[in-house]
Amino acid sequence: MRNQFFFILIFCSIFFLNGCWFNKPSLPERTLKTVLQADPRTLDPALSTSTHSGILLGLIYSNLVSFDTSGKLIYDAAKYYKVSKDGLTYTFALQDGLRFSDGRPVRAVDVVTSLNRLAHPATASPRAWLMEPVAGYQALRDGLTQTLSGVRVLDEKSLEIILSRRFAPFLSYLAMPQTAILPANEVANGEVIPPGSGPYVLSRWVRDTEVLLTRNTQIKTSGNLQAIWFRIIKDPFTIVSEFKSGGLHLIEVPPQEVENLRADKRFRTLDIEEFNVYFLGLNMKSPLLQDIKMREALAHAIPREAILKNLLKGLGTLATGPVPTGLSGFLREGGAEFNLELAKQKLFESGYAGQELRLSVYNDPMNIALCEVIKQSLEEIGVKVRIIPRDWNGFTEQLVNLDYEIYYRNWVADFPDGDNFLFPLYHSTSLGLMGNYSHYNQPGFDSVLEASRQETDSVRREELLREAAVMARDDMSRILLWYKKKVFAVAEAVRDYKPHPMYNSNKFLNTSLTQL
Structure with missing residues (x-):
C-alpha cells in the first residue's frame, strides 16, 4: 500500500511540474522582452488604427519605403523609385532577392494587390483614404471598377502608381502600416496572418497576454536578437516593477518613475522627442x-x-x-x-x-x-x-x-x-x-x-x-x-538600441543582447 501511495505521489508531482513547465512561455535564447500596454485589435494592416498594432506591423511587414531615425524617407522593399516631372507618376523597382518569410519572392503584383485591397470598399479600411490621391480611387469606391486604374504592374519586380493630382505627402503614405506589402490575395484571419517580408515573423499571439515575434531568417541583420517578446501589461507601475526585477529589457517609463530609473545605475534611460x-x-x-x-x-x-x-x-x-x-x-x-x-x-x-x-x-x-x-x-x-x-x-x-x-x-x-x-x-x-x-x-x-x-x-x-x-x-x-517627450529605460544586457521617432519604423536590426 505504501509503494502504491508513493507511486501516486511521484506521478502527481511529475504531472504538476510538467503542467507548470507547460504554462511557462517558451522563448528562443536571445529574446528581447518588452511590452505593449494594450492588445492590438488587429494585425491586418488595412484595418490597423492604433500604435500598438502599428509597432508590430512595422516588424512583420515591409513597405515600399520607410523612415530613418531622423524621419527621412529611405528605401525598404523598393531599391529605387523615380517621380515624373509633373509629380503624377511614381515608378518603383523592388529589392532583388526580397522574400516573404515563407520563402516566396516579393513581386510587384503583391504590392499592387495590397494597395487595391486597402482602397476597396469591401475591405472597410478606416485608412482607405491613403489611396485617395491615386487615379481611379473614386471609381473603385463607387463600385464602378474593382481595382485602382492608377496602380499597375510593369513587370515582376517593378510597378507604377499614377496620381489624379499632385500630392506632396504621397511617398510618406507608402511608409504607413496600412500600406504594408502582403502576398497577393492573402488576408488576416484573427490571430493567423499572412507572411510578411519584414525582419520578424508572428509566432504566437495570445489575446491580452503576449505577442511573440521570431526572426525572419530571410532578412540579414547586424544584431543578434532571435525574437522579441511583447508582454501585454496595462498598468504602468506593474511594467516598471517587472523591468526592475528583470522580466523586461525595454520599457517606456511613466513620468513618476523617470527620476528613480535615471538614478538607478543598473539601467540606461534614453529620451526622444516623439511627434x-x-x-x-x-x-x-x-x-x-x-x-x-x-x-x-x-x-x-x-x-x-x-x-x-x-x-x-x-x-x-x-x-x-x-x-x-x-x-x-x-x-x-x-x-x-x-x-x-x-x-x-x-x-x-x-x-x-x-x-x-x-x-x-x-x-x-x-x-x-x-x-x-x-x-x-x-x-x-x-x-x-x-x-x-x-x-x-x-x-x-x-x-x-x-x-x-x-x-x-x-x-x-x-x-x-x-x-x-x-x-x-x-x-x-x-x-x-x-x-x-x-x-x-x-x-x-x-x-x-x-x-x-x-x-x-x-x-x-x-x-x-x-x-x-x-x-x-x-x-x-x-x-x-x-x-x-518619451523616456525609455533599457536593461544593461541590451546593446545598440536607439529610440525611433516613428513608432512603426524601428526594426531592431542592430539591437543585440550581450547576456541572458
Whole structure:
C-alpha cells in the first residue's frame, strides 16, 4: 500500500511540474522582452488604427519605403523609385532577392494587390483614404471598377502608381502600416496572418497576454536578437516593477518613475522627442458644445502648465497648435491661457445651464489621474463632469458613436509631416475611425489644407499648413494640451538600441543582447 501511495505521489508531482513547465512561455535564447500596454485589435494592416498594432506591423511587414531615425524617407522593399516631372507618376523597382518569410519572392503584383485591397470598399479600411490621391480611387469606391486604374504592374519586380493630382505627402503614405506589402490575395484571419517580408515573423499571439515575434531568417541583420517578446501589461507601475526585477529589457517609463530609473545605475534611460500632440477632444455635434464660448471656457479652465509640471514631471512642452515641434505647420505661439476668471466669464456668456459633461478616457492610471485634475478644475468654474474610463476597444467605440462630450487622447505621427495631424484629425472627410472623432467640419479649413497637399513649393506649402493649423486651433474642436517627450529605460544586457521617432519604423536590426 505504501509503494502504491508513493507511486501516486511521484506521478502527481511529475504531472504538476510538467503542467507548470507547460504554462511557462517558451522563448528562443536571445529574446528581447518588452511590452505593449494594450492588445492590438488587429494585425491586418488595412484595418490597423492604433500604435500598438502599428509597432508590430512595422516588424512583420515591409513597405515600399520607410523612415530613418531622423524621419527621412529611405528605401525598404523598393531599391529605387523615380517621380515624373509633373509629380503624377511614381515608378518603383523592388529589392532583388526580397522574400516573404515563407520563402516566396516579393513581386510587384503583391504590392499592387495590397494597395487595391486597402482602397476597396469591401475591405472597410478606416485608412482607405491613403489611396485617395491615386487615379481611379473614386471609381473603385463607387463600385464602378474593382481595382485602382492608377496602380499597375510593369513587370515582376517593378510597378507604377499614377496620381489624379499632385500630392506632396504621397511617398510618406507608402511608409504607413496600412500600406504594408502582403502576398497577393492573402488576408488576416484573427490571430493567423499572412507572411510578411519584414525582419520578424508572428509566432504566437495570445489575446491580452503576449505577442511573440521570431526572426525572419530571410532578412540579414547586424544584431543578434532571435525574437522579441511583447508582454501585454496595462498598468504602468506593474511594467516598471517587472523591468526592475528583470522580466523586461525595454520599457517606456511613466513620468513618476523617470527620476528613480535615471538614478538607478543598473539601467540606461534614453529620451526622444516623439511627434505627438495630446488634447481634449470636444464633440462638435453635442448641443452643449455648439457655442465656441463654451469651448473657450473649458480651454481657459485647464491648468495645462501645472499638469505638465506636476503630473508629467515636465516631460514635454505646452502645445501651441495642432502640429508638434519640428514639423511643417508648427505654430511657434498660441494655446489657451489658464485663467479661471476668464473661463467663468465665457461660461456665463455661453448660457451653460449646469448640464453634465461626460469625459471619456482610456482606462490607464495616469490618464485617470490627469482627468481627475481636469474635472476638479472644470468644476471650479461650475461645470459638472463625469469621468468614464473604458478599455481601448470600449473607448474607441464611444468615440465612434459620439457617446461623449469630451475625450482625452493623443495623436502620434504616422509620418513626419504636419499633414498627418491636420488631415486625419480635422478634415471633414476623416470622420470617426479615420481620426476626426470630434466631427469638426469647416469648409474653409478643408480648402486651405487641400491646397497645401497639391503645393510643390516647400515655402508656400509651409504657409498653407500654418494657415490651416491656425484655423483648426482657433475653432477649438480640441483643447490642445502638450507635446510629450518619451523616456525609455533599457536593461544593461541590451546593446545598440536607439529610440525611433516613428513608432512603426524601428526594426531592431542592430539591437543585440550581450547576456541572458
